Each structure stands twice: as structure tokens, then as C-alpha cells.
Amino acid sequence: MSLHSPNVTFHERVEGALRDEILHTALDRATGRFQNLRVTALASLPDAERVRDRARLIRAHTLAHLDTYLEQFAAKVEQAGGQVHFARDANALNEIVLEIARQHKVQSVVKGKSMISEETELNHALQAENLRVVETDLGEYIIQLAGETPSHIIVPAVHKTKEQIGALLHEKISIPYTADPAQMTAAARATLRREFLNADMGISGVNFGVAETGTICLVENEGNGRLTTTAPRVHVALMGIERIVPTLDDLSVMLQVLARSATGQKITVYTNLLTGARRNGEGDGPNELHIVLLDNGRSRVLGTEVAEILYCIRCGACLNACPVYREIGGHAYGSVYPGPVGAVLTPALGGVAQWSDLPQASSLCGACREVCPVRIDIPRMLLVERDEAVRAGKMAWWLRLGLRVYSVTATHPALFRLATTTAGWGTRALGAFGKGWLKRLPPPLNGWTQSRDFPAFAKKSFRAQYRESRHAELIHLDDNAFRE
């Protein structure tokens, strides 16, 4: 699932998701737990709100000087013995990775978690050249076994219940059925160990690239990331160009909020800081380190009104907090980036015209903005993209027309009163049978009455009631004056 909009419509995907009871069980279990853990974890951070402010400032500063920091980062990586590649788009990235694989006669690849590789559909490209690719992040491994795509940016298999995963492992790697996460993890680990030892190339994501040192930081909880980046001869790290922080100090600020917002941990079990490839005399590490920086639309987004979405540190908190995500899950979004962040980022990178449904998939409740560690104003950006979509002619004609008529009416008070009076008669006539409630509205408004009745307009508008009350008052005042 990349940034190409899928064939099935958004509404069809949503319908499927809403009917899926297992999906809801899985989502309710996970998102509820993550939300509580997040609150507790942030409470453990002294001055959490100030740290969030600082994290936001760091992101803003970095993106305002991204070209400088990228240059510095690249130079430092090369000084440390690593190699840096810039990929303009998804194909370019895949081609760079394939070329490295060809040079090193790679046959088998282990992968750590990487959203960039999902964005470019790297696995397909590798497999098309007959390379063996094994995902080693447990969630990604499950997804790969199931032949699916991730539905959450930090919990790829969040749409699956542990019971489903137990059945899947039983079928695919022939272990006795169990729904006990510890046993499942142990079984998967045993299988994956062998893969690490046989792999020629390790591909990983990157959480942050530190400009001052050329260090890449990778956080994880399973140890698979550490193995992926050290056991094979070649390590290829994939990162979006926006994933830079200027200094190690800045990195420590980001790490304070990342794990807390993501999984509710104070810090992840493994926080890997990798600088360069293996040096002479070092006992482990790859012979070569390649860092591939992906643009794929990001530099274009930088200059726009939604540039702030690039502050994102992919913690996933906005997904867990989102009442829409909780109802429809990640796959319904149809993009590698789901949830509130995806609803903004996907159209920003892939084009509002192709993804015009995503910015609409929000009640603008603001829960995402509230939890975002770097305080991205996601609702604001959804609105900006809605405006863009309308200007690109992506709004249904009846709505376009309706809103135009409404705005003309609402800027002419006499017309407004006429319209509301008429609508009042209409709704009261229709609501007469339902004692003031309409059970059914005509299309295209029937979406409302799918699950709720619609009230008939009041018999006497506020304006009329208010005027009457003033009138009564005036008469009374006159009376008094007369008496005196």
C-alpha cells in the first residue's frame, strides 16, 4: 500500500471496516490501552508540556533550515565512513537499494520496521528481482505472513486480535495454536534468528538523523532492529528527508516525548545510535552503511500551508486518539499513512485530487492535536486541504451549489429570514407525523436520518420570540411613563 490511491472507493473500504467486528475488538483493545499508557507516561515527565513545546521548536527550526542540516548530516555520515544517497521519488529509492544489492550479490534481506519502505513498496521491487525478504519486526512479520499491509504506523498488526495471530502462526510456521503473546513471540523469534544469520543485507528505517554527528537513531522494543543493522554485511537505512535533528541534545528532547506518546514507555527497550559502518578493530557492525534519503514530495510540501505535517515524528498517538480511526482502522484510509496524520500527509504527498476523501474523514474534534507531541494542528491542515479540494473541483455539485446558495442567503438578512421561515414550514409539515421529528430526509441529506431523527424547526424562531419579549417590555415601559 503506497501513495497510489487504491481502486476500491473510500466509502466501500469504510463500509467493510465498520462491519468488521473482529477489527473493532482489536482496535478497542489496543487504542484504549495505548491512550491510557500515554497519559501515565507523560505524567511521569517533569514539565511535559514544556518538553513538548521544545520538541515542536526543534522540528520547526530544523525544517526551516533543512537544506543546511541535510548537507551537514550527509557530510558527517560520509566522514564516519557511511554513504549517503538522495532519492527523488519512490522508484528512485527502490532502484538505489536494488543497485546496492546487485553490487554486493545479495540474495537474502532482513528488514527492520520502515514506513519509508512501505511508502515506496520496496518489498515488491526486491522480490521482483528474486531476493528473499523477511520482515523481522514482529508486527511486520505477522503482516508479511498474512500477505497484508500495516494498518498503524507503530503497531502494524493492530487490526488483528491475538487469537487471529495465533491461528496465523499455527498455519504459516507450524507451531501449536496459542493466543499467548509471550509464546507467540518466542516462536517467531526462534524462526527469525536463523534469518538474521543467513542475511546478506539488513534494511532498516530511521527515527532521527543527527546532523552534528551523522548518527542515525533507531528505537525499537524487540532487538530485531539491532540485529538487522549489525549482523548482515550491508546495512541500508531508509529515511525521509525531514527526519533530521540538529544535535544530540535535540535528539534527547525528541526521545523524551516519542516513546511516551507512542507506546507509553519512558524509553524504548532498545535505543540504537549508529554512526558509520564498522571501523577497523571493531567487533561487529556491517562492512558498509548506506543511508538513503527519500524526498517523494516532501520538499514540495515544505513551502505550503501544510508544511507543519512534516514535523511529525511518527509516534502514532493521533491514531490512537482518533475516534474515526477507532471506527474504521488503518486500511480504510487506503494509504500507507492512516489516521489523522495520514489524512493530511497522504494528500500532501500524493495530491489532494487523488486523495480528496481523506481530509473529509474527520469530525474535526481535535483529539489528534491534543495528543500530538509536537503539537501539529492537524484539524487546521485538514481544513486547508478541504479548501484545496474544493478549488480543485472535488466537492459534490449539490454541496457546492448548496453552500453557495446558503452563503448568498446568509449575507442578505431578509432572504435569510424568508429561507428559514420556509424551511420551518417544510420541516414542520414533514415532521407533523413524527411529533416534531423527521424520520427520513430526502437525498442527499438522508445520511443524517440513517441513524438519527431530525428535529422540525421551532414554531417561533428565536428572533420572533426575542422581539415579542422586547415588545412586552416596551409596552410595559410605556405604561409606566403614562402613569407618571
Next chain:
Amino acid sequence: MTLKSDAPRRAQLFATCLIETLRPEAGMAVVRVLEKLGVTVEFPDAQTCCGQPAFNGGAWQDARAMAKYTLDVLSKSKAPIVVPSGSCADMLVHHYPELLASDPQYGPLAQEISARTYEFSQFLVDVLGVTKISASDVSRLTHDVLRLTYHPSCHLLRGLNITQAPRELLAGVEGVNMVEMPSATECCGFGGLFAIKMADISSAMLARKLDAIESAQVETVVGCDVSCLLHIAGGLHRRGVNITTKHLAEILDPAPNIQITEEMYLP
């Protein structure tokens, strides 16, 4: 009740289009509460709708027209503006200045109006300094205890950051038993056109909210946004559940369901 010494004596009411057409009783309650507190209410008669439906729908050109119109209407008086709706107040306070930022004439006007616009509960608590509405302030004669739950609507809560004012006001009303519903701060799924365009998702969200309300076993749901309340009311009615929805002002109302009496308007 002593109000702040600098409490304004006049206020303009921006009633909102939904109160105008669907819940006038909430608007009348607002008027009575304000006047009982000694605030003279101005009602600029030319007012219509703040333009939020168009703004949220992405039709910003239309939204700008309505915003400018509303700014013209409200700038005729210097009195602070009271809006009995969290989302419409948020529209005036936050989105007008953004929408009109590059407009040399209306940009500054939007800023000026934004600075003197308040949501109803915010006006009472922060501007007037009402700390507690007690039985002596409102001639409320509730004999039975009213079990109610409060739904903090999203734009009130996360747009305007109004968390405590409505709760404080409710807590002060004699005879009110506040019950907290589970996940109270979660969206009811209304979202304006979202409820129609994404009716499936909206309905699923509403179902959760209705379950939460029902589990609180209350008589009434109180909120500061008629839009969300109508959404919830429509859902409750469809379910056949006998729980009413009320705007905060209707609970604070000195004279619920009775005719206006003269003494309320005369010193």
C-alpha cells in the same frame, strides 16, 4: 452575587443559526440569564450564520463572504459578543482571523472582534466573574433532584480550551446531580457536514456517545453547543430513549418554561 467590578453592563448576543431555527428556547434562556445578572442584551437583528458550515466543508470563498458579513453586523456596537455555542465562538475567535488574514480591511476587524467574543459559559465565569449561580441568583424551583451529565463539545473543549466554566456553573445550581459519563470528552460524531457526507462513520461515533449517555442513567444531557445536542437528541429519539438535551443556559435559566415577567426587565 457580586460580579467583577469591571464586568460589562451590555453584551451583544450572536444567537447562531441553529438557535434561531431549531432551539430558540436556549437563546431565550441565555437572554434571561444575562439580564438577571444585570447585563443588557443587544441583539443585532441583521445577524444570520457565522459561516462555519461552509468553512468546515472547504468552501472558503463562501465562508469568507459570511465572515465579512457577520463582522459588519457585529462591529456596529462596541459591546462584547456572547455566543451560546462553542463551535461558533471558536469560528469567530480563531477562524475568522485566519480566514481573513490577508484582507487589509477585514483582517484587522476580525482580530478586533475576536478579542471581544466569548462563549456563553466563558462570558459568565471569566468576564462577569460569576463563580456560582445559587438558588438566590436564579428563582429556580426544582423540587426534585435533576440527574444530568455534561457533554463537553469538541470545539468548546479543544478549540477554546474551556474545560471548567460550564462544570462550575452546573455544580452551583441547586438540585442538580452531576453524573460523569464514560469517555465524556469524546466527540459525538457530529462534525457538521461530516454527519451527512460520512454518515456511516458519524453514526458509529454517535452510537458510542449514546451508549455512554445511557450508561450514566440521567434525565438530561447538558452541553454548550446546540449542534451537538441536536445530534445527540436525534440519536436518542431514534433509539426511543427518554433523555432530554439542554443547553447550559436552560439549566441556569431563572425562569424555565414560563412567560417573561416584567420584573425581570425592570430595575
